[in-house]
Amino acid sequence: MSKGRFGQHGGQFVPETLMNAVEELLEAYEKYSHDEAFLSELQTLHETYTGRPSLLYYAEKMTKDLGGAKIYLKREDLNHTGSHKINNALGQVLLAKKMGKTRVIAETGAGQHGVATATAAALMGMECEIYMGEEDTERQALNVFRMELLGAKVHPVTSGTKTLKDAVNETMREWTNRVEDTHYVLGSVMGPHPFPTIVRDFQSIIGKEVRSQILKAEGKLPDLLIACVGGGSNAMGLFYEFLKESSVKMIGCEAAGHGIDTDQHAATISKGTLGIFHGMKSYFCQDEYGQIAPVYSISAGLDYPGIGPEHANLHDSGRAQYVPVTDNEAVEAFEYLSRVEGIIPAIESSHAIAHARKIAPSMGKDEVIVINLSGRGDKDVAAIARYKGVQIYE
Amino acid sequence: MSRVTDVFSKGKAFIPFITAGDPHLSVTEELIPAMAKAGADLIEIGIPFSDPVAEGIVIQEADARALLAGTTTDKIFESVKRIRMKTSVPLAFMTYLNPIFVYGSERFIKNAAECGIDALIVPDMPFEEKEELKPYCNQYGIDLISLIAPTSKERIKTIAAEAEAFVYCVSSMGVTGVRKEITTNLGDMISLVKETKNIPCAIGFGISTTEQAAEMSRYADGVIVGSAIVKLAARYGADCIEPICSYVREMKAAIS
Numbered sequence: 001m002s003k004g005r006f007g008q009h010g011g012q013f014v015p016e017t018l019m020n021a022v023e024e025l026l027e028a029y030e031k032y033s034h035d036e037a038f039l040s041e042l043q044t045l046h047e048t049y050t051g052r053p054s055l056l057y058y059a060e061k062m063t064k065d066l067g068g069a070k071i072y073l074k075r076e077d078l079n080h081t082g083s084h085k086i087n088n089a090l091g092q093v094l095l096a097k098k099m100g101k102t103r104v105i106a107e108t109g110a111g112q113h114g115v116a117t118a119t120a121a122a123l124m125g126m127e128c129e130i131y132m133g134e135e136d137t138e139r140q141a142l143n144v145f146r147m148e149l150l151g152a153k154v155h156p157v158t159s160g161t162k163t164l165k166d167a168v169n170e171t172m173r174e175w176t177n178r179v180e181d182t183h184y185v186l187g188s189v190m191g192p193h194p195f196p197t198i199v200r201d202f203q204s205i206i207g208k209e210v211r212s213q214i215l216k217a218e219g220k221l222p223d224l225l226i227a228c229v230g231g232g233s234n235a236m237g238l239f240y241e242f243l244k245e246s247s248v249k250m251i252g253c254e255a256a257g258h259g260i261d262t263d264q265h266a267a268t269i270s271k272g273t274l275g276i277f278h279g280m281k282s283y284f285c286q287d288e289y290g291q292i293a294p295v296y297s298i299s300a301g302l303d304y305p306g307i308g309p310e311h312a313n314l315h316d317s318g319r320a321q322y323v324p325v326t327d328n329e330a331v332e333a334f335e336y337l338s339r340v341e342g343i344i345p346a347i348e349s350s351h352a353i354a355h356a357r358k359i360a361p362s363m364g365k366d367e368v369i370v371i372n373l374s375g376r377g378d379k380d381v382a383a384i385a386r387y388k389g390v391q392i393y394e
Numbered sequence: 395m396s397r398v399t400d401v402f403s404k405g406k407a408f409i410p411f412i413t414a415g416d417p418h419l420s421v422t423e424e425l426i427p428a429m430a431k432a433g434a435d436l437i438e439i440g441i442p443f444s445d446p447v448a449e450g451i452v453i454q455e456a457d458a459r460a461l462l463a464g465t466t467t468d469k470i471f472e473s474v475k476r477i478r479m480k481t482s483v484p485l486a487f488m489t490y491l492n493p494i495f496v497y498g499s500e501r502f503i504k505n506a507a508e509c510g511i512d513a514l515i516v517p518d519m520p521f522e523e524k525e526e527l528k529p530y531c532n533q534y535g536i537d538l539i540s541l542i543a544p545t546s547k548e549r550i551k552t553i554a555a556e557a558e559a560f561v562y563c564v565s566s567m568g569v570t571g572v573r574k575e576i577t578t579n580l581g582d583m584i585s586l587v588k589e590t591k592n593i594p595c596a597i598g599f600g601i602s603t604t605e606q607a608a609e610m611s612r613y614a615d616g617v618i619v620g621s622a623i624v625k626l627a628a629r630y631g632a633d634c635i636e637p638i639c640s641y642v643r644e645m646k647a648a649i650s
Contacts, residue, residue: 290496
């Protein structure tokens with residue numbers, strides 16, 4: 001069996017041109033992930049630059065309103081750059097720098113990973129180029145401008161569906177062009193080994209903080225963790241610390257778009273089948289001939305036809321459950337959290353809020369849910385307004 | 395000796411690539427026997443994929459055209475059966491792992507062998523992952539072609555030691571597509587292969603002109619050309635057969 005497997009999933013399915021680079025990355029990661037100086041440099045950056053630890057907020061009004069389990073929000077939206085993406089971007093850009101690379105490239109869907117990578121690159125003095133589906137550059141224009149302010153060059157990708165999947169394709173192509181001086185900062189727990197492991201490890205800080213924060217607040221571990229999944233990095237970051245705790249249930253919320261009975265969704269676990277794409281064996285939305293399906297979600301960040309291999313394995317083993325959440329439900333949750341708690345969540349995270357609204361009322365008052373609020377909703381305000389037919393000028 | 399190995403025993407091989415179903419499978423069925431008559435020694439048939447990450451824009455667009463025209467793996471198998479009634483030229487399928495895996499790896503390779511395919515090239519399946527297909531290729535007598543790239547370095551010997559039929563040498567960094575210059579030290583790459591195993595080496599990626607082909611054939615046993623031919627298919631559509639065959643004749647002459 002090849003390297004980097006999670007059950008039947010994972011692997012290293014990339015062109016030969018990239019194999020040396022992924023091997024070199026694996027070697028560097030094995031060295032630096034055990035290097036005290038590297039880890040302490042990253043921790044200092046998180047404390048002084050990212051703003052970690054992020055808060056664990058008891059959502060008292062939401063808890064009372066839903067009338068069931070106690071709800072806590074892990075506030076990754078309060079991180080510098082506004083989402084969990086900075087955890088991984090800082091880690092990978094620092095690693096790339098140690099490897100002697102001078103340039104980083106990245107794909108981005110909603111723009112959060114692009115902004116985080118551009119930020120880390122600016123901080124560490126690296127050249128940075130970002131690939132983003134043309135459709136996403138339009139629906140997330142503010143984030144494009146933000147990346148440019150940070151000194152990155154943004155390439156709109158016009159091939160295929162012009163969304164996240166095609167941005168990954170283009171970034172992989174660009175990596176094959178300039179593999180010697182360039183590191184590909186992959187943004188989620190996906191791609192060829194060792195990326196799913198590297199991204200998970202850099203994001204696992206979320207779950208580690210939740211463990212100590214909830215023990216302090218409640219004197220016990222949470223009963224349920226909820227997070228949204230596209231590729232699945234914020235969810236994996238929350239779940240990983242608790243995988244061995246059998247009392248802790250976990251749910252990933254995937255984008256059901258207009259509904260999983262339509263062809264307008266990105267619900268990979270609900271509707272996908274086993275395949276090999278973007279460097280990994282996992283579940284993908286695809287047809288009977290293995291052609292990757294065009295997927296859809298109101299959220300550019302969840303608009304991806306696959307899921308990280310470790311999630312696919314957690315699904316196979318039943319350790320985590322994955323549920324579809326529609327655009328409509330997410331928009332309602334977006335408005336709900338804004339109104340009830342005064343927190344405007346990213347439309348991605350709103351998928352997790354929506355599912356909590358469904359199940360919290362049926363849980364006991366002594367039970368505790370932690371929802372990962374993976375990002376803030378500033379970038380989505382105009383999109384939500386458009387969805388509701390309101391014209392606003394940014 | 396397999397039919398593919400045999401190709402290289404008669405001098406330098408010219409290996410054109412076309413995308414099946416671009417612009418339509420009926421054209422592909424005429425084009426392949428015609429290219430064989432024009433001097434093609436081995437023909438690579440691309441099975442179109444929605445997301446061909448190792449390809450440049452030219453082949454990516456050909457894949458999109460073919461898929462839009464309704465090309466499927468099953469229809470390609472049917473076409474190859476009909477092509478086999480017209481020509482005995484060695485044929486290789488080039489496609490990505492997902493269309494094979496989702497079709498069913500064993501079913502795909504069995505069908506490919508039964509309709510007369512000799513070899514298989516899968517650009518997103520590196521040496522470390524070849525167990526996905528190798529057992530079935532052995533079972534049904536299909537040569538699984540290994541690729542090496544300018545970045546392969548120490549990997550070249552490992553890959554070459556287990557290679558069969560021929561080694562596909564990627565001439566330069568990046569994806570497929572026409573290039574003005576090829577700067578990689580191909581001589582060194584190929585010597586490393588030959589030190590390990592006496593196996594033919596064919597060079598692909600970026601070659602379009604007769605001058606480049608002649609230069610490449612000094613180092614290699616064969617020259618593979620894709621994007622330059624696919625460009626002709628894009629330009630001439632259903633009338634591409636004559637322009638492509640005349641290109642094949644020129645390229646074959648240039649390396650002979």
